[in-house]
Amino acid sequence: MADDRxxxxxxxPNNINQHVQANFEDVLGEPDGTRSADCVWTYSSKCFEGGKSCCYIFLTAMCGIFLALFWGCEFAIISFEQIWCATPAYRxxxxxxxxxxxxVGxxxxxxxxxxxxxxxxxxxRIRIEKTG
Structure with a gap:
């Protein structure tokens, strides 16, 4: 049995979602010469991070367990198909x-x-002679 912890x-741990960088600094940036007021930038950062965090927590609370169950079943079906159908059929x-x-040979x-x-x-037996 797998470790339940x-x-x-x-x-x-396997960095499978490292491409999903969604921090404020990874999404928004103001170049030199184009600056908002410091308080706007500070509160924008807090709103971005807070909104992202709340929305993510809400979505995972509403859907995370069901999606984990779905994906667990999906990979169980794939494993079953490979073990009990595809591999014997290939053999x-x-x-x-x-x-x-x-x-054929x-x-x-x-x-x-x-x-x-x-x-x-x-x-x-065909011979080709060059004339000329």
Whole structure:
């Protein structure tokens, strides 16, 4: 059984969502020469971070558990399909493919091989002479 403890500090240990940088400094920036009042910039930062935090907490509270259940079931279905359907089907296909490969190989060596060998012998007698 997997360890039931979750890391409440590092919640993305494999960095799978590192591309989702959504801090104020990552989204908004004023270049030199274009500045708002310091109080506007300060309160904008607080509103951005507060709004983002509240909205994220609300959405995760409303949907997080259900989405985790959905994705858990989705990956269980994918695992089931791979383990019980795709892998055995692929193994069955590969067994039959060996049989087909042997049949095609036998056909080619018995029927097509002598024809190609005969054509090769016939055409090997052709001589090209350069005149002029």
């Amino acid at each position: 979750v890391d409440l500090i590092n919640r993305d 069955c296909f590969s067994i039959y493919a060996i049989y087909v490969q042997k049949c 036998t056909y080619l060596s018995c029927y097509l091989g002598p024809i190609c060998e005969t054509c090769g012998l016939c055409f090997s």
